[in-house]
Amino acid sequence: MNYSEINYLEIGKRIRYARKSQNKTQEWLAEQVDVGTTHISHIETGNTKLSLKTLILIANALNVSSNELLCDNLVNSQDVYNVKINKILEECDNNEKKIINEILNFVLILLRKYNIT
Template sequence: MELNFKAIGKRIKIARLKTDLTQEIMAEKIGVTPQHVSNIETGNSSVSLTTLIAIANLLKVSVDELICDTVLKTKYVFSKEANEIFRDCNEYEIRVLVEILKAAKYSMRDVKMFEARIKNNE
């Protein structure tokens, strides 16, 4: 399995911005250069486990939250993200988003059943 460094970098950047840290301050606190932080956030550079843990600790997030696009068992991370999306929504927005999610879920399951039928008929 290959790590998705662009997705990891994007999550790091989002978490950094939520804590109002600049790349320069983050770099200083974790002991790397600002350029390395920039490369990590853009996915142009891989991140070592030591640096990833330092970033997670600084940003007060779990490593799972940063790598959840690569790890298979991450339901709780995505559930937490969904809750964050809904947190500042009004009743109308929640209703619309839930209807969209229901339709997407139905469509995904419908396609899976269709694919299974085709596979069984081959």
């Protein structure tokens, strides 16, 4: 990824995911942030660039960190991914963890073999 360019599509996807995971509507978020619903829709689809102020208001309204919303654009975002992976693993039994471990090891081998990182 070219870290000199901001990936607004990924930011929008993360905002949408956070909103939907809390069963919140675009209308609710727009009201919290004091913008129009159409603006929220455009942010979530990556069709508009959001301001730093709007990003902060959205993060606060959804009770998520800005790092969580920006992690696809940050070089040092390991902590965000570690938290997400740990959260998934907390919900797994030992057999599921064993299978996930095997899958991850296989995927990592392929990623490194084909330099896909």
